[in-house]
Amino acid sequence: MASVASSIDTVSGSAVRPRRYMDRKSLVPLLLFLPPALLLFTVFVVLPMIDAGTFSFFDWTGYGPITDFVGFDNYEDVITHRNFGTAVRNSLIVVAVSLLIQLPLAMWAAIALSERGTHVNILRTIFFVPYMLAEIAAGLIWKFVYDGNYGLVPIIGDAIGQKLPFVLADKLWVIPAIMLVIIWKYFGFHMMIYIAGLQSIPSEVIEAARLDGVKKWKIVWHIKLPMIWSAIVVSVFFSITGALQLFDLIIPLTGGGPQNTSHTIVTFLYQFGILRMKLGFGGAVSVMLFIACVIVAIVYRRLLFRAEQT
Amino acid sequence: MVKYLHIASIPGEVELMQKAADEYMAANPNVKIELPFLENEAFKAKLTTLLQSAEAPDIFHSWGGGVFYEQAKAGVLRPVEDVMSQAAKDEMGSAGVSAFTAADGHLYGMARDVAEVVLWYNKTLFEQAGVDPASMGTWDGFLAGVQKFKDAGITPLAVGAKDKWPAHFWWSKLVVRLAGQDGFNAAAAGEGDGFAGEDFVKAGEYFLQLAALNPWQEGFEAASYGDASGYFGDGKAAMHLMGDWDYGAMKDNSASKQGIPDDQLGILPFPTIEGGKGDPTDTLGGLSGYLFSKNASDEAVKFLEFYNSKAVQEKFGQAGYYIPIAKGAADSMTNPFKVQIGKNISGAHWHALFFDQALGPAVGGVVNDVSAELAANAISAQEAAELVKEAVDDTL
Numbered sequence: 001m002a003s004v005a006s007s008i009d010t011v012s013g014s015a016v017r018p019r020r021y022m023d024r025k026s027l028v029p030l031l032l033f034l035p036p037a038l039l040l041f042t043v044f045v046v047l048p049m050i051d052a053g054t055f056s057f058f059d060w061t062g063y064g065p066i067t068d069f070v071g072f073d074n075y076e077d078v079i080t081h082r083n084f085g086t087a088v089r090n091s092l093i094v095v096a097v098s099l100l101i102q103l104p105l106a107m108w109a110a111i112a113l114s115e116r117g118t119h120v121n122i123l124r125t126i127f128f129v130p131y132m133l134a135e136i137a138a139g140l141i142w143k144f145v146y147d148g149n150y151g152l153v154p155i156i157g158d159a160i161g162q163k164l165p166f167v168l169a170d171k172l173w174v175i176p177a178i179m180l181v182i183i184w185k186y187f188g189f190h191m192m193i194y195i196a197g198l199q200s201i202p203s204e205v206i207e208a209a210r211l212d213g214v215k216k217w218k219i220v221w222h223i224k225l226p227m228i229w230s231a232i233v234v235s236v237f238f239s240i241t242g243a244l245q246l247f248d249l250i251i252p253l254t255g256g257g258p259q260n261t262s263h264t265i266v267t268f269l270y271q272f273g274i275l276r277m278k279l280g281f282g283g284a285v286s287v288m289l290f291i292a293c294v295i296v297a298i299v300y301r302r303l304l305f306r307a308e309q310t
Numbered sequence: 311m312v313k314y315l316h317i318a319s320i321p322g323e324v325e326l327m328q329k330a331a332d333e334y335m336a337a338n339p340n341v342k343i344e345l346p347f348l349e350n351e352a353f354k355a356k357l358t359t360l361l362q363s364a365e366a367p368d369i370f371h372s373w374g375g376g377v378f379y380e381q382a383k384a385g386v387l388r389p390v391e392d393v394m395s396q397a398a399k400d401e402m403g404s405a406g407v408s409a410f411t412a413a414d415g416h417l418y419g420m421a422r423d424v425a426e427v428v429l430w431y432n433k434t435l436f437e438q439a440g441v442d443p444a445s446m447g448t449w450d451g452f453l454a455g456v457q458k459f460k461d462a463g464i465t466p467l468a469v470g471a472k473d474k475w476p477a478h479f480w481w482s483k484l485v486v487r488l489a490g491q492d493g494f495n496a497a498a499a500g501e502g503d504g505f506a507g508e509d510f511v512k513a514g515e516y517f518l519q520l521a522a523l524n525p526w527q528e529g530f531e532a533a534s535y536g537d538a539s540g541y542f543g544d545g546k547a548a549m550h551l552m553g554d555w556d557y558g559a560m561k562d563n564s565a566s567k568q569g570i571p572d573d574q575l576g577i578l579p580f581p582t583i584e585g586g587k588g589d590p591t592d593t594l595g596g597l598s599g600y601l602f603s604k605n606a607s608d609e610a611v612k613f614l615e616f617y618n619s620k621a622v623q624e625k626f627g628q629a630g631y632y633i634p635i636a637k638g639a640a641d642s643m644t645n646p647f648k649v650q651i652g653k654n655i656s657g658a659h660w661h662a663l664f665f666d667q668a669l670g671p672a673v674g675g676v677v678n679d680v681s682a683e684l685a686a687n688a689i690s691a692q693e694a695a696e697l698v699k700e701a702v703d704d705t706l
Contacts, residue, residue, distance in 0.1 A: 061380050062359075063358060063361075063362070063380050063381055063383070063386060064383065064384030064385060064386070082697075143532075146532075148528055148529040148532075149528070149529065166528055166529030166531075166532055167532075168529070168531075168532035169530065169531035169532035169533075254472070254532065255472050255473070257474075257531055257682070258471070258531035258532065258686065259682060259683050259686060260679065272675070275354075275355075275671065275675065276672045276675040277358070278672055
C-alpha cells in the first residue's frame with residue numbers, strides 16, 4: 001500500500017507533504033483497495049490465530065463451550081510430549097536441507113538453464129512439473145515408488161543385485177527418503193525464481209565481463225549472484241517458512257511413522273492435537289510455531305537490512 | 311426434510327439406501343429424505359464443526375464410544391427415548407440401546423450393526439507350512455505355529471501398522487483375554503493401577519513375544535490397512551487379524567480383485583491364554599449405528615425407525631454390507647463367515663467395543679501408538695502400559 005501511495009505522490013509532485021496518507025488523492029485508493037484485503041486477512045488469518053491462542057489455555061475437545069481453563073498446562077504437555085522433540089528436529093532438518101542442498105541445486109540448474117533454447121525449455125518444464133502437482137498426489141506417487149513390494153525401489157534393488165530396505169518403514173531411511181521428495185518437489189520452483197532473476201540481468205554486463213576475460217565462475221560469483229540478490233532473498237524466505245509448515249507431503253507418505261519418527265511440527269499438531277480431539281494442545285503447538293515463524297521473519301529482516309546497508 | 315449423513319461408499323449399498331429412502335418418501339409424501347455422503351476420514355474431521363453449525367444433519371453415522379459421549383456431554387445431540395417407539399427399542403435389543411445411551415441416562419440414537427475382529431487365515435498356506443489350525447488354539451500353540459511359518463519361508467501375519475489401529479487389535483485382543491471385562495472397565499475408569507496394572511503389562515509382554523518372532527510382512531510399518539489387506543488377499547500372508555469387513559475388502563484390495571476363494575478362507579478363534587481373566591466367548595469389535603443431532607425433528611426419528619427396521623436391515627444383511635443388529639435380521643445372511651461372526655457376537659459374554667473408540671480419541675490414540683511400537687518391538691511392555699495409564703489420567 002505504501003508503495004502505491006508514494007508512487008501517486010510522486011506523480012502528483014507532492015512527495016514532501018506531511019501526513020501524506022490523508023492526501024485526498026491517496027485516500028481514495030486506500031479506501032478502495034485496502035478493505036477487501038484487510039477483511040480477508042482479518043477473517044481468515046487474524047481471528048483464527050486469536051482463536052487458537054485462546055484454545056491453547058483451555059482443555060477442550062472441540063465440542064461445546066470452552067470452559068476448562070488450564071493455564072499453561074497445554075504448553076507443558078507439548079514440550080514434555082515424547083514425540084515433540086523428534087518433530088522439531090525433523091522440521092529443522094527440513095529447513096537445513098532446503099537451504100543447504102535444495103537452493104544451491106536450484107541455483108545451479110537455473111544458471112545452466114537461463115539461456116534461451118528448445119532443449120532448455122523442455123528441461124525447465126520437467127523440473128517445474130513436480131511443483132505443479134498437488135502435494136497429496138506427489139506423496140502418493142512416492143509412496144508407490146518407495147513401496148518395498150511393488151515399488152520402484154525393489155526393481156532398482158534387483159537390477160543392482162542388492163536387497164534394498166523398505167525405506168518408509170525404516171527409522172534410519174525415512175527422513176532421507178522424505179527429503180528427496182521435498183527436493184524433487186520444490187527445487188523447480190526456486191529454480192524458476194532464479195531464472196527470472198538471471199534473465200533480468202542486462203546481457204551487456206555479462207558480455208563486457210566476458211570480453212575482459214573474466215572466468216565463468218567469477219562471473220557467477222561476482223556479477224550474477226549479487227545482481228539477483230533480491231530473488232535469493234525471496235526464495236530463502238519461502239524455503240524456510242515452507243519447511244516449517246510442511247504437512248501434506250508427510251501424511252500420504254508416512255503419516256508420521258514409523259513409530260512417530262517422521263513427524264514435522266505441523267503433522268505433530270494434526271496427529272496429537274486435532275485427530276485426538278485435544279484442541280487446546282493443538283492450539284499450544286500452533287502458537288509456538290507462530291512465534292517461531294515471527295522470530296524467523298524478524299531476524300531475517302534484520303539480517304537483510306544490515307546486508308543491504310553494507 | 312430429513313438429512314441423514316452417511317459414510318457408505320460402495321455403490322450397491324448406496325443404491326439400497328436410496329431405495330429404502332424412496333420407499334419411505336412414497337409412503338409419506340410430505341417428507342423429503344436426503345442422504346448426503348462424507349468419506350470416512352473427512353467425516354471424522356468435519357463432524358465436530360458440522361454438528362455445531364446450522365448445517366447439522368438430523369441423523370448421522372456413529373461408532374458409539376468415546377466420541378459419542380463427548381457429543382452427548384456437549385449437548386449437540388437430541389435425546390429420543392420419549393419419541394422412539396418401544397417396538398424399535400426392543401428390536402435393537404438391550405445391547406443396542408445401552409450402546410447409544412450416554413452417561414446421563416438418555417438414549418440418543420439407534421444401533422444398526424455389529425462387527426467383530428477375527429483371525430482370518432489362508433488354508434492353502436497352512437497346508438503348505440504343515441500347520442494344523444487346531445493347534446493354534448492356545449497362545450503357546452499359536453507362537454509355535456507362527457514359528458513354523460517362518461521356518462517354511464511364509465509370512466505368518468499381515469498388519470497395516472502405518473495406520474496403527476490394525477496393530478491395536480492385537481493389544482486389544484490380548485487385553486480382552488488377560489484382563490476381561492471387569493479388568494478393562496476398572497482400568498478405563500482409572501481404578502487401582504489402571505492400565506499400568508499387571509494384566510495390561512502382561513498383554514504387552516505377550517505382544518512382544520509375538521513381535522520377537524518377526525511375524526509380520528516386510529515393511530509392515532509403512533503398510534496401511536489397505537496394503538496389508540491386499541497382501542493377505544494376494545495369498546502372501548497366512549493370517550490377518552481384522553474385522554469381518556475384511557472379507558470384502560481383502561478381495562477389493564488384492565491385485566486380482568478376487569482375493570482368497572471362500573473354500574480356502576477360514577476364521578480362527580483368537581488363542582486363549584492360561585490364567586487369563588477374560589471369558590473364552592468374549593469378542594472384540596464394533597457396534598455402530600446412528601445418532602440424532604440437537605435439532606432433529608420427530609419426523610427424523612420416525613424415518614429412522616423405518617429405515618433401521620428389521621425388514622430393511624435384512625436387505626443389507628443379505629447383501630453382506632453389514633451384520634444387522636435387529637433381532638432376527640441376521641438370519642437373512644447367507645455368507646457363512648458373516649453367519650459365524652454373527653453367532654460369535656450374540657453368544658459373547660462381553661462384546662468389547664474397539665478400544666480406540668471406547669476409550670475416546672485421546673486415550674485411543676495412545677493405545678494405537680504403543681500398539682504399533684509393540685509390534686515393532688520398539689518399546690517395553692511396562693512403558694507401553696504406563697503411557698496408556700497416563701493418557702487415561704489426563705482425561706479424568
